[in-house]
Amino acid sequence: xxxxxxxxxxxxxxxxxxxxxxxxxxxxxxxxxxxxxxxxxxxxxxxxxxxxxxxxxxxxxxxxxxxxxxxxxxxxxxxxxxxxxxxxxxxxxxxxxxxxxxxxxxxxxxxxxxxxxxxxxxxxxxxxxxxxxxxxxxxxxxxxxxxxxxxxxxxxxxxxxxxxxxxxxxxxxxxxxxxxxxxxxxxxxxxxxxxxxxxxxxxx
Amino acid sequence: xxxxxxxxxxxxxxxxxxxxxxxxxxxxxxxxxxxxxxxxxxxxxxxxxxxxxxxxxxxxxxxxxxxxxxxxxxxxxxxxxxxxxxxxxxxxxxxxxxxxxxxxxxxxxxxxxxxxxxxxxxxxxxxxxxxxxxxxxxxxxxxxxxxxxxxxxxxxxxxxxxxxxxxxxxxxxxxxxxxxxxxxxxxxxxxxxxxxxxxxxxxx
Numbered sequence: 001x002x003x004x005x006x007x008x009x010x011x012x013x014x015x016x017x018x019x020x021x022x023x024x025x026x027x028x029x030x031x032x033x034x035x036x037x038x039x040x041x042x043x044x045x046x047x048x049x050x051x052x053x054x055x056x057x058x059x060x061x062x063x064x065x066x067x068x069x070x071x072x073x074x075x076x077x078x079x080x081x082x083x084x085x086x087x088x089x090x091x092x093x094x095x096x097x098x099x100x101x102x103x104x105x106x107x108x109x110x111x112x113x114x115x116x117x118x119x120x121x122x123x124x125x126x127x128x129x130x131x132x133x134x135x136x137x138x139x140x141x142x143x144x145x146x147x148x149x150x151x152x153x154x155x156x157x158x159x160x161x162x163x164x165x166x167x168x169x170x171x172x173x174x175x176x177x178x179x180x181x182x183x184x185x186x187x188x189x190x191x192x193x194x195x196x197x198x199x200x201x202x203x204x
Numbered sequence: 205x206x207x208x209x210x211x212x213x214x215x216x217x218x219x220x221x222x223x224x225x226x227x228x229x230x231x232x233x234x235x236x237x238x239x240x241x242x243x244x245x246x247x248x249x250x251x252x253x254x255x256x257x258x259x260x261x262x263x264x265x266x267x268x269x270x271x272x273x274x275x276x277x278x279x280x281x282x283x284x285x286x287x288x289x290x291x292x293x294x295x296x297x298x299x300x301x302x303x304x305x306x307x308x309x310x311x312x313x314x315x316x317x318x319x320x321x322x323x324x325x326x327x328x329x330x331x332x333x334x335x336x337x338x339x340x341x342x343x344x345x346x347x348x349x350x351x352x353x354x355x356x357x358x359x360x361x362x363x364x365x366x367x368x369x370x371x372x373x374x375x376x377x378x379x380x381x382x383x384x385x386x387x388x389x390x391x392x393x394x395x396x397x398x399x400x401x402x403x404x405x406x407x408x
Contacts, residue, residue: 005297019237
């Protein structure tokens with residue numbers, strides 16, 4: 001006999017537990033919570049995800065999630081369209097937007113090059129990035145990928161592709177160093193070592 | 205402007221974040237995970253919850269979640285129908301079943317009396333419990349409610365209702381004491397104090 005008193009309940013728990021980081025016990029708790037809600041609320045809960053899957057669009061320019069063909073950032077006249085910030089995913093755009101420190105546009109790769117996970121340059125939006133740059137209006141490309149080996153590989157690959165395309169464009173990457181507010185004592189050796197090598201001029 | 209690049213995305217995140225213990229950042233991660241799945245998978249995910257809400261039945265006898273009018277435990281001839289274990293909710297039935305130590309039937313109250321949260325005796329399945337007992341076939345009622353003030357209140361209320369109904373039935377409650385495998389040093393004072401008062405005979 002199954003552990004669950006109902007097959008329908010078990011199926012709902014299986015679906016909930018298919019989400020990353022949600023174990024079976026948590027899934028059961030969430031499903032029983034849903035069961036206590038009204039019919040309309042459960043209907044709205046379910047509909048939100050099918051609607052998302054059916055109706056959401058990826059911006060034709062930057063590949064960010066969007067409600068319109070061209071996203072609100074790419075279609076804004078107040079943004080600097082000569083600067084493109086290259087990021088791995090949608091969350092990264094939201095994180096950078098939240099800083100309020102960036103006024104350019106984005107390019108969402110939808111992943112990074114990872115031979116271990118079988119992700120090659122053709123699986124992510126690199127060709128479309130080179131096309132955007134080749135149009136000649138872009139003045140700076142900011143590489144804002146994770147500071148991991150995969151991120152570094154992708155940074156280098158993009159750098160080479162831009163060089164090969166023969167376009168005159170400034171390529172920069174986000175600063176790496178000791179996080180603001182951190183004690184040196186608790187900073188890992190690689191970060192600390194590089195922060196000394198890549199020291200910047202002190203403007204008093 | 206909203207923090208989210210898409211209203212549809214935001215609505216899906218809102219729905220996911222309405223689940224207990226799921227914050228907005230986790231909700232976004234889960235929703236973006238769903239977005240990477242196939243149409244069929246997202247459809248199956250959503251359908252599981254509407255189906256649960258529409259099709260799930262509560263057993264007419266014990267009020268546990270069930271696929272049939274009478275649940276598999278209540279309709280089993282191998283269970284002892286003269287013993288009823290009273291529990292707060294569906295999870296409790298599953299927990300006790302998992303111990304493999306109980307062969308009677310259950311009664312799911314669907315809550316416990318809590319004046320603080322406005323839950324009175326009429327809001328939970330106490331009347332139907334008294335009716336089941338009044339039929340005269342039940343020999344023992346095991347109270348397996350949480351060992352909290354609300355649980356104690358509910359235990360006492362049920363005890364009085366059974367007395368008033370004038371039915372001859374044994375009423376017991378689950379043993380309270382030091383959890384198996386625990387050090388006395390780390391057991392709270394109330395539990396330890398009661399475990400001395402309610403000591404049981406040592407059978408060597």
